[in-house]
Amino acid sequence: xxxxxxxxxxxxxxEGESSSLNCSYTVSGLRGLFWYRQDPGxxxxxxxxxxxAGEEKEKERLKATLTKKESFLHITAPKPEDSAxxxxxxxxxxxxxxxxxxxxxxxxxxxxx
Amino acid sequence: xxxxxxxxxxxxxxxxxxxxxRCKPISGHDYLFWYRQTMMxxxELLxxxxxxxxxxxxxxxxxxxxxxxxxxxxxxxxxxxxxxRDSAVYFCASTTRKAGAxxxxxxxxxxxxxxx
Numbered sequence: 001x002x003x004x005x006x007x008x009x010x011x012x013x014x015e016g017e018s019s020s021l022n023c024s025y026t027v028s029g030l031r032g033l034f035w036y037r038q039d040p041g042x043x044x045x046x047x048x049x050x051x052x053a054g055e056e057k058e059k060e061r062l063k064a065t066l067t068k069k070e071s072f073l074h075i076t077a078p079k080p081e082d083s084a085x086x087x088x089x090x091x092x093x094x095x096x097x098x099x100x101x102x103x104x105x106x107x108x109x110x111x112x113x
Numbered sequence: 114x115x116x117x118x119x120x121x122x123x124x125x126x127x128x129x130x131x132x133x134x135r136c137k138p139i140s141g142h143d144y145l146f147w148y149r150q151t152m153m154x155x156x157e158l159l160x161x162x163x164x165x166x167x168x169x170x171x172x173x174x175x176x177x178x179x180x181x182x183x184x185x186x187x188x189x190x191x192x193x194x195x196x197x198r199d200s201a202v203y204f205c206a207s208t209t210r211k212a213g214a215x216x217x218x219x220x221x222x223x224x225x226x227x228x229x
Contacts, residue, residue, distance in 0.1 A: 046220075
């Protein structure tokens with residue numbers, strides 16, 4: 001069964017204190033791994049798609065990496081506006097998985113000034 | 114592009130009443146997904162459509178839930194009768210398939226449902 005586990009559940013950082021969020025996954029053939037940001041009262045906002053092990057993508061202070069078993073979302077010198085819940089999701093290659101994403105429970109990040 | 118549009122944004126109803134949630138996907142997207150989000154269970158896929166046809170409704174909790182997609186630009190999720198345990202945020206998302214690429218889903222703002 002496809003599964004996604006995110007850690008930690010919550011993370012508090014001081015402004016400028018870099019850290020990483022983890023997403024461990026099991027899937028029968030990875031079609032893609034996705035990172036989303038969700039602010040309170042809003043829908044998940046797409047950040048990155050990763051296709052294959054070794055791939056990296058960056059956007060401002062965020063950098064996502066992928067291995068065969070996990071993905072990391074690195075946050076460099078975070079600012080208070082980076083505070084949000086970060087969701088990881090995977091899509092498998094099986095025909096029964098067409099279009100379906102399996103989401104983790106998310107990591108809630110709080111960055112204090 | 115206006116993105117995925119959902120209405121209403123908030124709905125408060127009493128137990129036993131019928132609730133209808135609405136979604137307009139991004140133009141050109143041929144997949145539409147309905148999710149439910151709660152603190153306890155996170156984001157759960159309820160049902161999804163491809164070219165207006167329901168493909169997988171295994172996540173629909175029970176017969177009180179039904180979804181339709183009469184055309185490419187409109188879908189509804191109906192709960193009848195509603196119960197307090199249906200209280201959650203319901204999201205609609207859409208995507209289109211590109212050869213060889215994962216299917217990035219784009220989410221609407223959600224409908225916060227409260228059943229009293």
